Amino acid sequence: MGLFNGLERFLEPKIEEPDLDLEQLPQLINLLGVKVEGDFTIYGPDGSSVVSGRGKPEIRTPLNKRVITWDFPKIDADSLREIAMHLVKCEEGESTFNPSPWERDGMSPGELSERKTESETPDRTSIEIESGMLNPVVHYLNPFFIQEIEGKRFEGITHFASFSMRRSITVISSTPARFRLDEGVIKVEGKNLIQVESNEWAQSKPVMKLWDLKNGLLNLECRYKHPISLYRIQPSCVIPLLIKYEDESIFMVLENFSSRVVISTFFVSGRITEACISDLNGNCVESINPDYDRLNIPLRRWGITPVKLKVRPLPEILLKKKIAH
Numbered sequence: 001m002g003l004f005n006g007l008e009r010f011l012e013p014k015i016e017e018p019d020l021d022l023e024q025l026p027q028l029i030n031l032l033g034v035k036v037e038g039d040f041t042i043y044g045p046d047g048s049s050v051v052s053g054r055g056k057p058e059i060r061t062p063l064n065k066r067v068i069t070w071d072f073p074k075i076d077a078d079s080l081r082e083i084a085m086h087l088v089k090c091e092e093g094e095s096t097f098n099p100s101p102w103e104r105d106g107m108s109p110g111e112l113s114e115r116k117t118e119s120e121t122p123d124r125t126s127i128e129i130e131s132g133m134l135n136p137v138v139h140y141l142n143p144f145f146i147q148e149i150e151g152k153r154f155e156g157i158t159h160f161a162s163f164s165m166r167r168s169i170t171v172i173s174s175t176p177a178r179f180r181l182d183e184g185v186i187k188v189e190g191k192n193l194i195q196v197e198s199n200e201w202a203q204s205k206p207v208m209k210l211w212d213l214k215n216g217l218l219n220l221e222c223r224y225k226h227p228i229s230l231y232r233i234q235p236s237c238v239i240p241l242l243i244k245y246e247d248e249s250i251f252m253v254l255e256n257f258s259s260r261v262v263i264s265t266f267f268v269s270g271r272i273t274e275a276c277i278s279d280l281n282g283n284c285v286e287s288i289n290p291d292y293d294r295l296n297i298p299l300r301r302w303g304i305t306p307v308k309l310k311v312r313p314l315p316e317i318l319l320k321k322k323i324a325h
Contacts, residue, residue, distance in 0.1 A: 003241055003253065004028070005071045007143055013037050015052075020063035023145040026050045027304060031280055045145065045259075046302040062147075067156025069176050070143035074214045075099065079245040084112055085222050086248065087230050087270050087313055093223030099215050101233035101240065101266075102208060107217075108324035109232035110269075114223050119216045124193040127171055129186040136163040138181065139201050141210070144255060144304060154181040159210050161188075162201035170196045170204040174213040207239050207257050227324040231268045238264040238299060244282075251282045251308045256299035264297045269322040270311040278308045 004011065010019045011028060014037050019025060026044035029036060039053030043060045080099045096117045098107040105117055137150045140161040154161070161179045162170040163186060171179070177190025192213055196204040233240065237258040244251040256262055272290035277297075279285055288295060290309065299305055313319075 002073045004032075005073070006069060015040070015042075017063065020059055020061055021066050022068060023062045023142055023147065024302065024304070025061050027302075028144070031304060031306075033279075044302075046300055046304075065147060065149055067140060067147075067158050067179075068142050069157045070141070070159075071176060072141070072159050072210055072214060073241050075240065075243050077215075077218060079243055080215075080218060081220055082245040083243070083250060084220060084230055086245065087268070087311070088112065088222070088224045088228065088319070089313075089316070090222035091225065093221075095220045095223050097218040097220050097230075099218060100208075100212055101231055102236060104212055105217065108227070108229040110230040111227055111324045112220070112222075112224055112230055113227035113324070115227070117217060119212075121213070121216070122192050122194055125189065125191060127186070127188045127193050127195060129169060129171075129195070131163055131169055131181075131184050131186050133163055133165045133169075134184050136165050136181070137201075138163055140179070141206070145302060146207075146257060152181075152183065154179065160206040162204065162206065164201050168198050168201040168204065170198070170201060170206050172196070172206050172209050172213065174210070205236065208236060211239060226320065228269060228319070228322050229324045230322075231266065234265050234267075235262055237262065241304070248312065249282075249308060249310050251278070251306070253280070253304065253306045254297065254299065255304045256302060259301045261301055262299050264299050266295045266297065266307075266309075268293055268295075268311055269319060270314055273310045273312055275307070275309040278306045280306055282306070282308050284308060 010022045026042045026048040027046050029050050036052045041055045041058045042050045095114050098111045101109050135152045138154045141159045157176045160172040171188045172194045173190030174192040180187045198204045242253040275288040275290045275295050276284035277286045
C-alpha cells in the first residue's frame with residue numbers, strides 16, 4: 001500500500017532504537033497488525049500503545065526528534081473518476097472534476113463542472129529566504145505527523161516546513177524537498193514549490209496544499225447538465241490519504257492532522273446504505289449508522305482511520321439539490 005512508501009524498515013517485528021524516532025510507530029504497528037518482538041511498552045502521540053513481553057521499559061515516541069522522509073501518498077485518479085461517474089448520469093461531453101474535498105481553484109469541494117478550469121502548478125524548484133528569524137519554531141511533516149522543534153539550525157528532507165516567530169513562513173513541495181535553516185536563512189530545493197506567509201503556521205494549511213499539489217484537477221469524459229458538488233469532508237484538519245472505488249463501495253483512509261479529537265463528517269451526493277470502520281484491507285470492524293447522504297466518523301488526535309461505505313446514486317430530483325453555487 002502506497003501509504004507506507006519508504007517506511008518498511010520501521011515496521012519490522014524486531015524494533016531497533018532508531019525506529020522509536022517514528023512518532024506514529026505504535027499506531028502503524030496496530031494498523032498493520034505487526035507481531036513485534038522484545039520487552040517494552042511504546043506509547044504514541046495519538047494515544048496508541050504496543051505492549052510486548054514483560055512490558056518494560058516504557059517508551060514514548062519519538063525517542064529523538066528528527067526528520068524522517070515520507071513520500072505523501074497520491075490518490076488513485078481512476079478511482080476518483082469512477083466515483084464521479086457512479087454518482088451522476090453522464091451525458092456526452094467533457095467536464096472538469098475537483099477531487100479535493102474542499103474549495104480549490106474557484107471550484108466547490110468535489111465539484112464536477114463542464115467549465116474548463118486549469119490547476120495552477122508552480123514551477124519553482126529552489127527558494128532562498130532571508131527570514132530574519134534566528135531561532136524560529138519549526139513545524140515539519142514527518143510520516144503521518146507534524147513535528148515541532150525550535151533552534152538556530154534545521155536540516156532535513158520533507159514535503160513542507162513552517163518557520164515561525166511573530167509571523168510564519170511556510171514552504172511546500174510536491175516531492176520531498178531538502179530544507180536548510182542556518183542563521184536565519186531558509187534554503188529549499190524541491191519541486192513545484194509554494195511559499196506562504198501567515199500570522200500562524202496552521203493558517204497556511206500546508207497538508208491541504210500538499211494534497212492539492214499531489215492530486216491535480218481531472219478531465220472526465222462525462223458531462224452533467226449542472227455544476228455539482230459530489231462530496232466534501234469537514235473539518236479541514238481531516239485529510240484523505242487513500243480513496244478507492246469498487247462495486248459501489250468507497251474505501252477511504254482518513255487522518256486527523258490535529259492534536260484534538262474531532263467528529264468528521266463525509267458528505268456525498270448519494271445515498272449511503274452501509275458504512276463501517278474497517279481494517280486496511282477493507283474488512284469491517286465496527287458498523288457506523290449513516291444519515292442518508294452523510295456519515296459522522298469519530299477521529300482521535302492524530303488518528304488514522306480506514307472507512308468503507310456503500311453508496312447508491314440519488315434520484316435526479318434530489319441530486320439537483322446538490323448543485324454547486
